[in-house]
Amino acid sequence: MSVSRFWRKIPQRYNLVGTQCTTCGRYFFPPRSLCPDCRRSGKIVDHKFTGEGTVVTYTVIRSASDQFEHTTPYVLAVVELDEGPRLTTQVACTPEEAKIGMRVKSVFRRVAADGESGTIHYGTKFVPVE
Amino acid sequence: MRDVAVIGVGCTEFGEHWGTSFRDLFVKAGALALEDAGVTGEKIDALYVGNMSAGRFVEQEHIGALIADYAGLATNHVPSTRVEAACASGGLAFRQAVIAVASGMEDIVVAAGVEKMTDVGTGASVDMLASAADREWEGFAGATFPGLYAMIANDYMHRYPLTREQLAQVAVKNHENGARNPIAQFQNRITVDTVLNSSLVADPLRLFDCSPITDGAAAVVVVPLDRAREFTDSPVRVLASAQASDTIALHDRRDISTMDATVAAGKRAFAQSGLAHKDIDMVEVHDCFTIAEICAIEDLGFCKKGEAGKLTADGVTALNGDIPVNTSGGLKACGHPVGATGIKQIYEIVSQLRGEAGARQVDAEIGMAHNVGGTGATVVVHILGA
Ligand SMILES: [Zn+2]
Numbered sequence: 107m108s109v110s111r112f113w114r115k116i117p118q119r120y121n122l123v124g125t126q127c128t129t130c131g132r133y134f135f136p137p138r139s140l141c142p143d144c145r146r147s148g149k150i151v152d153h154k155f156t157g158e159g160t161v162v163t164y165t166v167i168r169s170a171s172d173q174f175e176h177t178t179p180y181v182l183a184v185v186e187l188d189e190g191p192r193l194t195t196q197v198a199c200t201p202e203e204a205k206i207g208m209r210v211k212s213v214f215r216r217v218a219a220d221g222e223s224g225t226i227h228y229g230t231k232f233v234p235v236e
Numbered sequence: 237m238r239d240v241a242v243i244g245v246g247c248t249e250f251g252e253h254w255g256t257s258f259r260d261l262f263v264k265a266g267a268l269a270l271e272d273a274g275v276t277g278e279k280i281d282a283l284y285v286g287n288m289s290a291g292r293f294v295e296q297e298h299i300g301a302l303i304a305d306y307a308g309l310a311t312n313h314v315p316s317t318r319v320e321a322a323c324a325s326g327g328l329a330f331r332q333a334v335i336a337v338a339s340g341m342e343d344i345v346v347a348a349g350v351e352k353m354t355d356v357g358t359g360a361s362v363d364m365l366a367s368a369a370d371r372e373w374e375g376f377a378g379a380t381f382p383g384l385y386a387m388i389a390n391d392y393m394h395r396y397p398l399t400r401e402q403l404a405q406v407a408v409k410n411h412e413n414g415a416r417n418p419i420a421q422f423q424n425r426i427t428v429d430t431v432l433n434s435s436l437v438a439d440p441l442r443l444f445d446c447s448p449i450t451d452g453a454a455a456v457v458v459v460p461l462d463r464a465r466e467f468t469d470s471p472v473r474v475l476a477s478a479q480a481s482d483t484i485a486l487h488d489r490r491d492i493s494t495m496d497a498t499v500a501a502g503k504r505a506f507a508q509s510g511l512a513h514k515d516i517d518m519v520e521v522h523d524c525f526t527i528a529e530i531c532a533i534e535d536l537g538f539c540k541k542g543e544a545g546k547l548t549a550d551g552v553t554a555l556n557g558d559i560p561v562n563t564s565g566g567l568k569a570c571g572h573p574v575g576a577t578g579i580k581q582i583y584e585i586v587s588q589l590r591g592e593a594g595a596r597q598v599d600a601e602i603g604m605a606h607n608v609g610g611t612g613a614t615v616v617v618h619i620l621g622a
Pocket of ligand 1: 127128129130131132141142143144145148149
């Protein structure tokens with residue numbers, strides 16, 4: 107991923123900052139600048155999520171793209187945040203631990219690197235809640 | 237709006253064409269289609285070319301012009317347009333050609349699809365295919381295309397009574413059909429054990445649940461129905477052309493296991509044609525992964541949600557079943573050159589409706605094609621009739 111493309115999203119990726127449409131109250135993560143329900147009459151403001159949520163579905167990636175090949179196997183999941191929106195994320199747990207319905211919370215972790223000496227991408231992953 | 241007919245089809249063999257270039261693949265398919273239609277190049281009014289990612293697979297953009305040039309049509313100045321909707325690029329190119337002819341804007345139009353995928357390594361192609369999903373919020377987290385479909389499969393199997401063996405039956409059936417298709421990439425029969433003993437790609441999907449990396453091209457010629465008899469005694473009518481969109485990311489879907497865009501496009505196609513499910517004799521669905529065929533059968537309305545696994549295991553979707561699905565071998569066995577797949581589906585249906593499908597021939601007068609881009613963000617459905 108290009109440095110500019112990564113930097114543009116740092117507040118969202120580092121702090122789980124999404125948006126909310128204050129017209130209808132709906133939360134968005136990944137953030138949206140246009141509410142799909144209210145469209146141009148929606149008023150969008152930033153919102154920092156608490157980072158707690160539930161695994162909706164998951165898989166264990168055994169064969170990855172070059173950027174992620176060294177981290178296989180890893181658990182990939184769709185997590186529903188308690189405020190409502192869903193996102194795709196890695197869950198830092200063993201393949202055996204992963205299950206649908208498990209409670210998770212966000213943590214700040216290294217996600218990927220552009221090759222041996224390229225940019226290291228940090229961002230949000232999730233870990234199981236005891 | 238004018239009625240539209242297909243008067244000619246052509247398709248290369250699907251597989252690894254290391255010795256053939258991107259442009260030569262297309263030229264071969266185009267020449268076969270024109271020969272089949274009995275049309276000469278100078279009669280062509282327009283070209284629509286489905287292609288997902290030549291810019292990354294072969295580092296060539298400007299595909300419309302390239303193809304017009306190497307088809308020998310550049311100096312005729314024929315308008316040529318590339319159409320991109322990830323793995324639905326081919327189906328969408330066909331739809332653009334149909335719209336152009338139906339509108340009265342153009343008369344003799346070629347719709348083609350082409351992809352050359354084996355010029356890069358597996359890790360690179362996995363990365364390119366992941367760009368059919370949301371790169372910034374799915375790809376960034378390490379989502380692969382098989383991974384996203386695996387999450388559909390896990391959600392589905394958590395909620396509905398689909399067994400791992402029933403899922404494998406989709407691949408077994410499609411290899412059985414592919415074994416009867418001379419252009420198929422895989423012409424070998426497999427068993428449920430073959431699937432279950434293959435390596436895990438993304439749990440619960442294994443290697444034999446996944447469509448392969450493929451090179452290939454296909455082309456078809458469409459004209460106004462009232463001119464079709466000038467060219468052929470067996471025109472195939474386009475009875476419906478429908479398209480629908482949904483969220484780019486799987487995590488934003490209303491229901492992970494239902495492709496709402498398939499539901500919408502299917503309903504629109506049935507409404508346009510005035511046909512019912514019992515009228516459809518065969519279906520080519522987008523089985524990029526075995527779970528995708530299960531969802532497609534249900535989302536198109538051929539059975540209730542949760543029943544397609546049993547339907548498949550009972551042989552209802554086999555060649556000799558009530559509703560043959562993927563007579564070509566599907567993406568799984570015939571191969572999946574992403575931009576070409578949607579046109580190959582039209583090729584297969586026309587072959588079947590004209591009675592030219594050889595060892596995989598079914599009794600069919602009406603066929604349906606279902607082509608998906610990404611994990612269901614674009615869906616194109618066509619209904620064709622003899
Ligand atoms: Zn709103």
